[in-house]
Amino acid sequence: MIDEWLRSGRASAVLAAVGLVLLAVSTTGSTPAPDTVFQSVAPVVDSFPHLPHDGLFPLCVGCHTGVAEGDTAAFYPEPASCDGCHDGIEEDRVEWTPSLKPIGMLDFSHPVHADTVAGAGDEALDCASCHVAEAGARLEVVPLEPERCLTCHEDDPDTHFIAPDCASCHRPISEVEGGDARLAELPTPEDHVEGDAYLLGHLPGPPAGTARCATCHTQDRCASCHVSVDRPQIQALPLAPSDWTLPEMEARYPIPEGHNLDVFEVTHGRPPPRAADCSTCHTQNDCASCHIAPMPPAAQALPERPQVRAPGVGLELQRPVSHETPFFMTAHTVLASAAPASCNTCHTESYCAECHQTARAPGYHPQGFALRHSAAAGAQSSECSTCHNTAAFCRQCHIDMGMGAVGRLGRGYHDAEPLWLIRHGQGARQGLEQCASCHTQRECLQCHSQTGAFRISPHGPDFDPVRAQERNPWICSACHIGPPGRG
Helix, strand or coil, X not given: CHHHHHHCHHHHHHHHHHCCCCCCCCCCCCCCCHHHHHCCCCCCCCCCCCHXXXXXXXXXXXXXXXCCCCCHHHCCCCHHXXXXXXXCCCCCCCCCCCXXXXXXXXXXXXXXXXXXXXXXXXXXXXXXXXXXXXXXXXXXXXXXXXXXXXXXXXXXXXXXXXXXXXXXXXXXXXXXXXXXXXXXXXXXXXXXXXXXXXXXXXXXXXXXXXXHHHCCCCHHHHCCCCCCCCCHHHHCCCCCCCCXXXXXXXXXXXXXXXXXXXXXXXXXXXXXXXXXXHCCCCCHXXXXXXXXXXXXXXXXXXXXXXXXXXXXXXXXXXXXXXXXXXXXXXXXXXXXXXXXXXXXXXXCHHHHHHHHCCCCCCCCCCCCHHHHHHHHHHHCCCCHHHCCCHHHHHHHHHHHCCCCCCCCCCCCCCCCCCCHHHHHHHHHHHCHHHHHCCCCHHHHHXXXXXXXXXXXXXXXXXCCHHHHHHHCHHHHHCCCCCCHHXX
């Protein structure tokens, strides 16, 4: 299976792009040995002719003295050492420069690899095992091919790109020379599926879980979508080098499941959300599309769009679902009177005045209506509760005018009628719903009940208590202890 995969175009493209020596012994959990700076991204043909010098160098480490210790400065001999033979007399002088290789993605260390091989008891695995052509002469050095590693480090090509431990063999892309140019060549792991479900759950758990992410990503990639990059998992990723030119990434913001509920617009502020929960997708500008100043504390804690790289969702003002009901324009006045704070989230008083108090539409009531509105309210010539919460709006106005009721016989809303308390029975029978705008049944029972102070009957002449009880006995029990037909 592995041989077939190696012969495939996919393997060639991947191995050439990222210099993959698959599953080579790693330095996970420790600082990489210094010699890793010479790990190649793609095979580089060495400029030194090893084979003609076969008889001169019995050991590889005779010239490459630093390999065993990971001393990069001594990886290659000094070019001047060639002058011992190539003196221009016995041998022609030569010029040779070591082919230093750029930092690649493979996190490989010669000393660690050698120690691991020795610990496994495989003493036969020497330099030639990797660097000399198969079945070739002792110094027939050839470019290192990633496929050679698979002779020892067996890998399943079907699962390699979804392995959770990329960091066990690969260094972070931020440490790779020219990593910005290679980002587009990196293969996409098969578990990075397209779709909203993956985006909503792609953030790893603990910050330590970002080691795999760092193989291909830097904090800058997260900043393409995340408005706030303060999450510990993002902070654990390295920053891209300052000289990199990163590709532009298109931000995507899938809608979380809870945001699709019809009541979300109404309930998303209760309980007050944490700015950290919203700042993944939203800027303060999104909140400002609906909320007017002063905005809720959670909204004020969000960054503004010019302060961040990510665009944010970019919400636009639209009518809430509650405003789409057929009779909202008729019924909204009751809602506004009962809970003005809800309207104040989006509307100012001047917005209401555009319809209610302008030269074009002077409002529902004529000039001076407040001075004579009691007659219209008592005669029910208009339904006050259509626009006003009579228990709150009317009462507060009367109290502010010094016309609030004080005790049973004090001046109050009915001051225009002398001795109103004595005469109120007729008005109550004619329009009890008007009384209910301000009064509760408990107030009536202070006088009109067997346990009240005056025990005054609320019933008029010719009242038949037996018939009334038969129609609805529950009404009688509001005032009477026992059946009223017995006296």
